[in-house]
Amino acid sequence: MECDRKLRELIDRSFAEKISESERQIIHDHIRDCDGCKRYVELTARTIRGLREFTFRSEADSSVRVLEILAHHTEATRQHNVQFRIWAAFAVALLMSIVGSALVYHLARFLAAPMHFENAQVQAGVLVFWLLPSFCAALCLLAAPRENRGIA
Amino acid sequence: MTAETETAKIARGLRERDKQLLADLVERYQHRLVRYLLYLTGRREYAEDLAQETWVRVLQRGSQYNGRQQFDPWLFAIARNLAIDYLRKKLKVVQTASLPNDPDAMLLLPTSGPSPFEAAARSEDAIRLAGQLQILSPLYREVLLLRFQEELSLPEIAQVLGAPLTTVTSRIYRGLAELRSALEEGDSYGV
Numbered sequence: 001m002e003c004d005r006k007l008r009e010l011i012d013r014s015f016a017e018k019i020s021e022s023e024r025q026i027i028h029d030h031i032r033d034c035d036g037c038k039r040y041v042e043l044t045a046r047t048i049r050g051l052r053e054f055t056f057r058s059e060a061d062s063s064v065r066v067l068e069i070l071a072h073h074t075e076a077t078r079q080h081n082v083q084f085r086i087w088a089a090f091a092v093a094l095l096m097s098i099v100g101s102a103l104v105y106h107l108a109r110f111l112a113a114p115m116h117f118e119n120a121q122v123q124a125g126v127l128v129f130w131l132l133p134s135f136c137a138a139l140c141l142l143a144a145p146r147e148n149r150g151i152a
Numbered sequence: 153m154t155a156e157t158e159t160a161k162i163a164r165g166l167r168e169r170d171k172q173l174l175a176d177l178v179e180r181y182q183h184r185l186v187r188y189l190l191y192l193t194g195r196r197e198y199a200e201d202l203a204q205e206t207w208v209r210v211l212q213r214g215s216q217y218n219g220r221q222q223f224d225p226w227l228f229a230i231a232r233n234l235a236i237d238y239l240r241k242k243l244k245v246v247q248t249a250s251l252p253n254d255p256d257a258m259l260l261l262p263t264s265g266p267s268p269f270e271a272a273a274r275s276e277d278a279i280r281l282a283g284q285l286q287i288l289s290p291l292y293r294e295v296l297l298l299r300f301q302e303e304l305s306l307p308e309i310a311q312v313l314g315a316p317l318t319t320v321t322s323r324i325y326r327g328l329a330e331l332r333s334a335l336e337e338g339d340s341y342g343v
Contacts, residue, residue: 012325016299017306040332047331050277051300054269056187059200063182066207067175073208074169 003030003037011037015044090141097134101126159219166214178207181227184302188228191297192235192290196268202238206231225308228298232312277335284334292327299324 011027013019031038059065108122115122156164165173185206189199209230217226269282285293298304298312309320 009325012328013321015328016321016324043332043335044328046277046335047281047328048300050275050281050335051296051331053275053278054272054282054301055274056183056190056268056272062186062200062203063178066178066182066204069204070174070178070207070211071171073211074171 003034003040007037008040011041011044015048086141090138093134093138093141097131097138100134101131104130157219159221159223161219162223163217163219166210166217169211169214174207174211177210177223181224182207184224185227185231188294188297188302189231189235190268191293192232193239194268194286194290194293198235198238199268202231202235205234205238209234221311222308224302225304225311228302228304228312229314232294280335280338281331284331288327288330292323292330295320295323296327296331 007027007030010019010023014024014027027037027041031041104126105123108126109119111117112119112122162173162177164170182203185203186199189202189206190196193199193202206227210227213230217223267282267286269285270279273279273282295309295313298309299306304312306317306320310317313320
């Protein structure tokens with residue numbers, strides 16, 4: 001007996017997803033009288049059972065190896081981050097030195113008069129007492145041993 | 153105050169790169185991950201390598217897991233994308249012909265080597281299915297595993313595949329039909 005295609009689809013659905021109680025009853029009533037569909041249900045059930053009977057063993061040290069790789073990766077990322085932060089701190093320090101100095105250099109003429117200095121004197125002071133120490137401090141970030149780079 | 157759900161806990165742990173949580177996840181999912189990749193690639197050595205890559209990716213992109221969905225589909229989706237990329241790279245090396253653009257088509261390219269399924273079969277029916285599984289399209293093998301071994305729901309499988317629900321169901325039914333016919337043939341030959 002060639003059964004309705006929709007019924008076979010319903011049987012497939014009953015294995016793959018949830019079907020309603022009434023749909024289950026339709027299948028149940030049908031396979032009572034239909035050997036073809038009864039066999040179809042049995043074969044599908046056996047197929048799924050067979051699929052569940054495959055036993056794959058991963059290599060014994062597989063998880064251990066994964067954890068080692070993750071630990072190594074975490075350490076490499078940490079090192080990379082530290083390096084990045086140091087260069088970022090250096091860049092920020094350098095930028096602040098240059099921008100700050102440039103600003104004060106230009107404001108020098110407003111400061112010079114009330115302080116009874118020449119423009120050039122104030123500007124030279126900015127260069128010697130601000131730009132140079134700032135630049136040196138920024139360079140120290142790169143030169144310091146890794147464990148002493150507190151700022152990074 | 154409600155207790156933190158399992159998935160939210162995983163999401164937080166991944167964001168904070170919690171070592172203990174990662175170790176627990178590896179312990180819990182490594183076996184399932186290797187099995188999934190084995191079904192997908194049909195090759196044991198690819199599966200082990202790709203599982204390691206997957207965990208590295210989980211570590212790198214852990215912050216992208218939001219904890220609102222189950223962890224398994226998210227993990228399998230990462231593994232699947234890696235497997236497709238891996239096969240693409242591997243095949244680029246050995247063949248000069250242009251490779252298919254459709255990511256799923258990468259999984260359909262033939263693989264060689266011993267069948268991992270025969271070694272894993274533990275019953276008479278499973279032995280019969282093993283031969284068919286080796287030649288079955290990986291796209292069908294994949295959904296059958298996700299549904300009947302991993303017990304993922306159909307929407308979760310659709311999430312892993314990045315495919316519509318109708319594609320998932322049709323692959324399940326076609327895969328089942330092919331395996332069923334292998335059992336039926338075996339019965340009729342009295343194997």
